Amino acid sequence: MIKSSLLAAASALLVVVPNFAPVAARATPVPGMSSPTVKTLQYAGTLAFSPDGVLFVGDNINGAVFAFPMDEGAAPATAAPLDIDGIDSRIAVLLKTPKSGLRINGMAVHPITHEVYLSASFGAGRPALVKVSPTGVLSRVDMAHARVRTH
Structure with missing residues (x-):
């Protein structure tokens, strides 16, 4: 069930992301709104990438979108299928x-x-971002320096 849900979500993102990510990247302050404030991520929800690799994370609690510039690596020569059976168990172990x-x-x-x-929530609703490499290795994304300006 989880495997098919994740595959369906990935397919939907491949269609949706190219249409919406550039708009988010060009968002500008609305005149007359309050000055920007800095917040920390409280909920890791919907994810989307810009074409150049900036990860946008929706935070339903703050009502904001966080932008995480991801280090660019080289594109793999081939994109082998990724086995995600039991990924929830593996993420739970990673997040303790x-x-x-x-x-x-x-x-x-x-x-x-x-x-x-x-993106995940665990414990008492704490947010987490987890990266799965093309070989299936899990790692937690460091969000310590992520900030967002809201208006």
């Missing part, structure tokens, strides 16, 4: 939380490196 306390909220594929990024 029970599988029952994990919720996968979103997924996006890096347009250059083909790495899969997953």
Whole structure:
């Protein structure tokens, strides 16, 4: 069930991301709104990439979109199928939380490196971003320096 849901979400993102990501990247402040404030990510929800590899993360609690510039690697020579069976169990181990306390909220594929990024909530609703390499290796994305300007 999770495998088919993630595959369906990835397919939808491949269609949606090219149409919406550039608009988010060019967003400008609205005249007359309050001055920008800096917030920290409280909820990792919907994910999308810009064509140049900036990861946009929707935060439903802040009502904001965070932009994470991802390091660009080289494009792989081939894109082999990625086995995601049991990915929720593997992410739970990585985040040191029970599988029952994990919720996968979103997924996006890096347009250059083909790495899969997953947004998740765990524990008492703490946000996390997890990267899955083309070989299936999981790693947690460091969000310590991420900031967003909201208006």
